[in-house]
Amino acid sequence: MTQAATQASTPAPAEPVVRVEGLRKRYGDKLALDGVDLEVHEQEVVAVLGPSGSGKSTLVRCIHQLETIEGGAIHLDGELLGYEAHRGGYRTLSENRVCVQRRRMGMVFQQFNLFPHWTVLKNIAEPAMSVHGQSRRQAEERARDLLDRVGLADKADVHPRHLSGGQQQRVAIARAVATRPRVVLFDEPTSALDPELVGEVLKVMKDLAETGMTMVVVTHEMEFARDVATRCVFMADGKVVEEAPSDQFFSAPRSERLRSFLSRYSGERRSPTDLEKVSS
């Protein structure tokens, strides 16, 4: 197992936060995920890379139970997600139980998906109140603290449409972590952004990683994967082709497919400002 390298400092190999086994997902005739295995341990930042259509986004959507799955299993802290043992077999969980399981995960979407009819503050604080039963004072205090950390303390009372894409995505990240999830899943968080706004979002994600948050990040940002992620996973055609600690992943790719994928990316220069912002 490749995790052994990154987890060498921890004594006993603890139960991973997320454990995906043989996951299969079909869209019509197309097999989007074809037996995917993945383990994400506490405080790990796993970058999921791969060409478009390789199933990266489907993978995180399945982990968050936004898609039904056709085979395999997903565990969160050892608990089976979406299914329960029943009469010697398994059956789907009730809608309410699935909701309760989802509350332990956060998700950041490519299109931000902030709620446009609520202010920025309410976007972050409302779920904490009506889903997690916190008091308004408690939820709003936490929301303001998070807004401060993503550098948007002065935007608490505006509606999302008045913010730039980068600012909206920073709010979305604050929203996803407001309820202290076990893991935050990022579905191409910078792909819908203008190039000059990518850096500010990656900076917030880097800060979040440094707080020890467990993260799964589907991305095309190679610099982020190399500098921030602890481990990288390369997917193609619905399968995990290769996974390795980030430095090895980029310096010593084993498979031909990953080599050609990486060479295509190193050829096209990303804007150097993004890089500076992330590493600064």
Next chain:
Amino acid sequence: MAVDTALANPTTARPDAAIARPRFRPGRLAAVVVLVAATVLVLVWAATNPRFEWGVVGDLMFDPSVMAGLGMTLLLTVVCMALGTALGTAAAAGQLSDFGPVRWSCQIYVGLLRGVPPLVQLIFWFNLAYLVPRLSIGLPGADPVASWSVNELITPLTAAIIGLSLHESAYMAEIIRAGIMSVDSGQRDAARAMGYSRHQTFWKIVVPQAMRVIVPPSGSQFIALLKGTSLVSVITLTDLLYSVQIIYGRTYQVVPLLLVAVIWYLIVVTLLTLVQRRIERRLGRGYDRTTSARVRARSLEGDPA
């Protein structure tokens, strides 16, 4: 460049949109002349033609039976709109269900009620007692717990409420369904991702956003229903139209009494339109201009008046 232009055309200063005058448009002037002339002609005709009997119109505007009819029309509109919206919401939710049998039933319900003219429905429900003589509650084979004669239950009022509410519910179902579908699916994903239950997602996230699409055509639907209530005169319910018909049946002053009804309909519809515009502005407030323009355009298209 500025020098070249000045040399070529020495009478003008540097080109500047600020000093440009709008063009004279003769077609528009002609249109104004024609419209003013037509308006004056109609007003003169209406004022000088003795057959309009404006005196009678004035005398009967606030006649107690006309007022009672107006009250019935308004009551019927409000009650049927409320019932129609409630039933329509259920039918819309059913049509969007991922459970086939519920979805198909709701599609058939909407299809049937939208396909039958409201006038036909009113007469049908008024004659329900012919098909179903008694309405009973109880288990089959056992003595009924309660039982009513349908002939007594179905009065002109109940038949009107049933017929118009069902008709309205089918249209509201389509409006509400379109509103719900207009909400971006990413919003539902995000709500579920935050751990909201199905119920919370619907009421906290989907409905508030769907309202901007639902309200404008609903306002038009309300106005259409108000006018549609005049159909109930065929089952002898004394709404505004039937009240004036009763009076002119006695006095033969058909035109002035129809004018009384027309004026009242116009007053109420105008007031409702003003209220509708206000609500639309409120809902559109803060949203960017392109969206509110789109919603406005949709409300104009949807207006059957």
